[in-house]
Amino acid sequence: MREVLAEAAFQLFLERGFEQTTVDDIVARAGVGRRSFFRYFPSKEDAVFPDHERCLADMTAFLAEAGDAEPVDAVCDAARLVLRMYSANPEFSVQRYRLTREVPGLRTYELSVVRRYEQTMADYLRGRYGESGDGALRAEVIAASVVAAHNNGLRTWLRSGGDGDAEAAVDHALGVVRRVWGSAPAGGASSASADGDVVVMVATKGAPMWRVVQQIESAIGQG
Numbered sequence: 358m359r360e361v362l363a364e365a366a367f368q369l370f371l372e373r374g375f376e377q378t379t380v381d382d383i384v385a386r387a388g389v390g391r392r393s394f395f396r397y398f399p400s401k402e403d404a405v406f407p408d409h410e411r412c413l414a415d416m417t418a419f420l421a422e423a424g425d426a427e428p429v430d431a432v433c434d435a436a437r438l439v440l441r442m443y444s445a446n447p448e449f450s451v452q453r454y455r456l457t458r459e460v461p462g463l464r465t466y467e468l469s470v471v472r473r474y475e476q477t478m479a480d481y482l483r484g485r486y487g488e489s490g491d492g493a494l495r496a497e498v499i500a501a502s503v504v505a506a507h508n509n510g511l512r513t514w515l516r517s518g519g520d521g522d523a524e525a526a527v528d529h530a531l532g533v534v535r536r537v538w539g540s541a542p543a544g545g546a547s548s549a550s551a552d553g554d555v556v557v558m559v560a561t562k563g564a565p566m567w568r569v570v571q572q573i574e575s576a577i578g579q580g
Contacts, residue, residue, distance in 0.1 A: 359397045359407060362387050366404035371452065375401070375460045402466040405453060409470050412442045413477060420481040428485040429499060429539040432478040433531045436507040439474060440527045443511060447519035454515040475504045499538050506530035 365387040369378040380401065384394050398404045416435045423431040443450040457463045482496035510527035514520075 358389070358393060362389070362394055362397055363404050363407040366398075366401065367449070367452070370405070370456060375405075375456065375463065402463060405456065405463055406466070406470060408442055412439055413473060416474065416477055420477070423481070427539065428482055429503075429535060432482060432500065432503050433535060435478060435481075436474075436503050436531065437524075437527065439507065440511060440523060443515075444523045447523075451515055451519045454512070471504060471508070475500045478503055499534070502534045502538065503531065506534045 362383065366378070366383045369382055369386055373382070378401070380391060380394055383401075383404070384391055387393075394404075398407070416438050419435050419438060420431060423435075426434075457467050479496045479500035482499055483493055486492035486495050507527055507530065510530035511523065514523040514526050
């Protein structure tokens, strides 16, 4: 029923527009009552992103089972769960991306979901690095880096209409994060890769997170 409602909602959003579609329209298209809709989705916005709650749960479970894996490798692999969710249904993912770009409310909702993924990874990294010293800062910056890199690759693929290799685009972007943070000590030093392709970013402890993410995305875009 969750999938039926989500499909009915999305078809109507594409046909009529998001703002012009009501919950009554959605349940009429799906052939169910309003109570059925709200049993699965708190709002219309949730119906546009029916798969994120499950993916967040999968990511939490994945990181809980990561054990002694290298922390940056673990969060990069966790980010790929989101990629697989998108690439499993390219047509829907591309249509949703385009709809989200057109509706400011959906963009705001999407940002809140992205923030939850980022916090899930940051929570895991704080558990590995600790809260003392720069451990908490390092966790936040690396989580933001992973999200920025993943989204750079994913959105490049979505903007292309789903053409090309989504995994290759995301792996390339996450490779930058691995090279910068994967083997770096707490002080933030980074060693060059074998081919000399390396990006080093230095940020002061008090730097706002948006500035750190902006620098990372800029470095990836120039790579």
